[in-house]
Amino acid sequence: MALAVGLAFAGGALAELPERQQREALRVCADGNNLPFSNQAGEGFENRIAELMADDLGVPLTYVWAPQVMGFVRNTLELRVCDVIMGTPAGYEFVQNTNPYYRSVYSLVVPEDSDLVATRLSDPAFEGRRIGVVAETPPTVPLRRSGARIQGYPLMVDTRVRAPVRDAIEDVVSGNTDGAVLWGPLAGYYAARQDPSLKLIPLVDDDSDATLDYRITMGIRHGEPHWKDWINDFIDRHQEEIDAILTEYGVPLLDRRGRLLNAQAGGDT
CATH class of the missing domain: 3.40.190.10 (Periplasmic binding protein-like II)
Known part of the structure; x- marks a missing residue:
């Protein structure tokens, strides 16, 4: 971001x-x-x-x-x-x-055939799932409350050396995690660049106390x-x-009322 x-x-x-x-x-x-x-x-x-x-x-x-x-x-x-x-x-x-x-809004990235289709962090479907999250970002605490098992990635990195969001996406692809909750522009971009592409689910219905859209x-x-x-x-x-x-670029966009503008944001660029 x-x-x-x-x-x-x-x-x-x-x-x-x-x-x-x-x-x-x-x-x-x-x-x-x-x-x-x-x-x-x-x-x-x-x-x-x-x-x-x-x-x-x-x-x-x-x-x-x-x-x-x-x-x-x-x-x-x-x-x-x-x-x-x-x-x-x-x-x-x-x-x-x-x-x-x-x-934009934080979004869930999962394999296309996943049964995890939550649009809010309080969804009971997160319980017991291994979910990738960048450390210290807003989804972390609500996901823990929902019983998710957190796989963390570093927040502050020198981008010339590390790419934690790309690592999080690769873990979803390989099956090391069940999904990842990431900032929308990052989630949409990297999800669309997998083969096959991953499913992008913007968390527009979230009812936790976390700020997910910016x-x-x-x-x-x-x-x-x-x-x-x-x-x-x-x-x-x-x-x-x-x-x-x-x-x-696959960015999930919200209008002034917080409604999703481009439902196909996760498509190919």
Whole structure:
């Protein structure tokens, strides 16, 4: 995701400098090995949306690559070497959030022939099942309450070295786990790339106390109202194109009321 979990606080004097008025390029802060979001080959959906933004601005697209681990904001956006992070959760205090450009939800990934078809974490069907979950993510506690046997994967990793979500999906494919509950964009992308593809079940009916759906914004520096206004206008004008890109990558999308927009989100891209 970039859900930006664990990104370090990066306040201070740098954020007090005047807002840039001229942009010779769209300078994006991104992880270079973090599909389906971004990579250095430009294959992620955030790369695609950034290309759309650069075209709209009429400027070249450039990147500052850094693994999205502790210190990402401090070492990129707040050093002013780049001007926007493409995916940050609404309310993330260490950046100024734009309007959301998509909303997604944690999803269950299971083999196509599985009888586990739960759309809520409190479903009794989870009892005794071995379920893969990334450590410290919201589904962990409700799944334990439901009696699931948790197979954990690390949260904060250097994506150049490890790919815990891919590991979780491979464990479902091999039968080491009965399923995995993962952030929607990751779940949809990797589920569709198995042969045969895995079943994606967005947890839209969840009644636990966990927050499973998130609105995703673009993150910019505080004190840049004109830049924020431009990006909000861009999102508004290009929302249909953005939705089409996200659907192509298998992202389960929710509308403003939390209802699933693209029922076939787990299909091939």
